[in-house]
Amino acid sequence: xxxxxxxxxxxxxxxxxxxxxxxxxxxxxxxxxxxxxxxxxxxxxxxxxxxxxxxxxxxxxxxxxxxxxxxxxxxxxxxxxxxxxxxxxxxxxxxxxxxxxxxxxxxxxxxxxxxxxxxxxxxxxxxxxxxxxxxxxxxxxxxxxxxxxxxxxxxxxxxxxxxxxxxxxxxxxxxxxxxxxxxxxxxxxxxxxxxxxxxxxxxxxxxxxxxxxxxxxxxxxxxxxxxxxxxxxxxxxxxxxxxxxxxxxxxxxx
Numbered sequence: 284x285x286x287x288x289x290x291x292x293x294x295x296x297x298x299x300x301x302x303x304x305x306x307x308x309x310x311x312x313x314x315x316x317x318x319x320x321x322x323x324x325x326x327x328x329x330x331x332x333x334x335x336x337x338x339x340x341x342x343x344x345x346x347x348x349x350x351x352x353x354x355x356x357x358x359x360x361x362x363x364x365x366x367x368x369x370x371x372x373x374x375x376x377x378x379x380x381x382x383x384x385x386x387x388x389x390x391x392x393x394x395x396x397x398x399x400x401x402x403x404x405x406x407x408x409x410x411x412x413x414x415x416x417x418x419x420x421x422x423x424x425x426x427x428x429x430x431x432x433x434x435x436x437x438x439x440x441x442x443x444x445x446x447x448x449x450x451x452x453x454x455x456x457x458x459x460x461x462x463x464x465x466x467x468x469x470x471x472x473x474x475x476x477x478x479x480x481x482x483x484x485x486x487x488x489x490x491x492x493x494x495x496x497x498x499x500x501x502x503x504x505x506x507x508x509x510x511x512x513x514x515x516x517x518x519x520x521x522x523x524x525x526x527x528x529x530x531x532x533x534x535x536x537x
Contacts, residue, residue, distance in 0.1 A: 384534060401508060432501075439501065443494050493520060
């Protein structure tokens, strides 16, 4: 004789005894939320849970593909938000220095001050090099999406070489200005020139470090070309640095 299974009551009698008292429905047990953000894990992932265990999915669906964390699809918005906040802070820093430039220029009777050399023509070469670097990174991202490992690696190394060339050109320009007698302490023009170009050079140096990390990620697993998100965000960083340099370039030549 089998045991009878008790049916879970739909409501709880507050007064007991099956009377006509008030009843309150029993809340269903809430399902544990495994991920903080909606849309994760991506569709078709048969990976494990937060504790690293085996995942669900019966694997019968032919459209279902194995999810590879290395190839992309990170938790949506995390890296992009971090990069956006970093770039906003960088842009605000340059806005502050450009505001100082406006104040210094308005207080000056003549600009550039008498005896100060004008903007060096080498700034044109620096501008061309920086935009070539941005273009090679854009081409590298396109090669990554086409699974062209050879083109991707060439573009990454070319971008790194162009970034180093940009810094070398800046150092060459600073040396020439030093020999011409323009120092940061000479006048307001020298102070703002070295401040804007030096601040930008520091951020270019940081971009080279980020680019080196992306190159290392590609070499860790050449078969899968590394993750796309770091490469894409690295390109965004360099594009923004190119836009900031364009503003600095125009300001120095006004």
